Amino acid sequence: MRSAKYSGPGSAADVISIVEVETPTPGPGQVLLRVGAAGLNPVDVKIRAAAHDFGVIRYSALPGWDVAGVIAEVGPEVTGWAPGDRVHALAAFPDIAHTLAEYALVSASDLAPIPSTWSTAQAGAAPLAVLTAWQALDAAGVRDGQRVLVLGGAGGVGHLAIQLAVARGAEVVTTGSPAKHELLRGWGAAEVVDYRDEQGLAAIAPVDAVIVTVDATLPPRGAVREGTSVITITGLSAAQTAQLGEWGASPVQRILVHADGAELSEIAMLAEAGRVSVHLDSSFPLDDLAAAQERVETGRATGKVAVIVDPTI
Template sequence: MRAARYTEAGPAAEVIVVDDVDAPAAGPGQILVRVAAIGLNPVDVKIRAAARDFGPIRYSDRPGWDVAGTVDAVGAGVSGWVQGDRVFALASFPDAAHTLAEYAVVSAADLALAPSTWSDAQAGAAPLAALTAWQALDAAGVEEGQRVLVLGGAGGVGHFAIQLAKARGAQVVATASPAKHDLVRGWGADHVIDYRDEAALDGIAPVDAVIVTVDDALPPRPAVAPGTAVVTITGLSAAQEASLAGWGADPIRRILVAADGAQLARIAELAEEGLVVVHLDSEYRFEDLAAAQERVETGRVTGKVVVLVDPEA
């Protein structure tokens, strides 16, 4: 089978190679997935560029975490899955998973049935970003009737955070560049604000929760009231955290997404109801993996970048 590999730290076009290797076998508690599509995320390009661990995130020269495809074989002790089931997963994260290949071994606990309303490309693009949004909303305690501010509403995590917050019955305010406002409204945002418009940002009334999905972003002061929950997926500086604490925000939480098949299954149920869609920024073939990673590195992705795989090619 074909499998991607990093030769060392460096630019995507110089260090990504595709090897012919033996296909893995499903062990106890595992499922062998014939891969159809793999989502790319900022963590993929950061870890390739550095070729080292990032805290608990394990580096491997065989990359990939997101995956969608079909069940090819079932390991010992696994029930409820049969060959041909259409599945998707965030595999093993933050441990190495090796999904950027034609076949990948995935823990049965990480898998969920892919929504029939999503294409293989959409299912492959979704897991890490959708689970991050789900877990961020959980960490913020978002529930029906609350107001949520999503900083970075047009990104991979941001566009899921908007939809999942709306599915919980929350009102959503989101930031995005003006060219993306119609898209963001289409995902359910009640109000969309240009992230560069300081006057508009200062006009945001206090919210119950802030979900920070972009680097070095501090919510506008008027949006934060005593008790506002602030959850970041990127981290905030000590000075930013001090400012938020001085404004009365709850203790700031930084989350690292965890693989969770049960939560993915709940997201899939919402997708079947038409409440969650996946916006694809761009699709690439496996042989164009370097270009796909370069697209992610621009930092201007709307929704998700996905790599398509065909084991028969």
């Protein structure tokens, strides 16, 4: 089968190639997926550029975690899934998965059905970002009637966090450039502020939870009251964390997403009901994986970038 491969650390154009590798065989608890599409995330380009593990996130020369496709074969001890099922997954994260290929092995426990409202490209692009958003909202304890601030609402995680928070009954405030305000409101944000508008940011009333999707970004002081939960998927410095504590934020927590087919199945039900959609910034064929990663590296993608492996799925 054809598969993406990294030759070592470096730029996408220099180290990415498409090679022939042996098609794997599913073991106990696994399925073999014929891949239709896969998603890219900031972690994909960062780990490619460095070519080493990031803490518990494992590096592999054969990359990929997000995946959507059709089950080709089921291994021993797999129940509830059969060849021909259309599924998607965040495969094995933060361990090695190898989904940027024509076939991929995926644990049955990581699988969820592809919502009928999503294309294969949307389903392939969604898992890491949508599970990150879901798990961040869980960590913040977001529930009906609360106010939630999503910093970076137009990004891969941000646009899904807005929709999932609204689906939980929360009122969402978010930040983004003016060109994206219409999209942000369309995803359900009740209040949208230009991230460069200092007066607008200062005017944000206190919220119950903040979801930080932008590197090293503190929420506006006025948005944080005693007991505001601040959940970040990026790094905050020790000084920033201490500052939030002085403002009364609790908890202040950085999360790392984990694969979870049951949660992804819950999200699929929301998608079937029209509550959650995946905005595709762009899509690229597997042969143009370097260009796809370069698009992610710009930091200007709106929503998600997808890699199309088999356009017939």
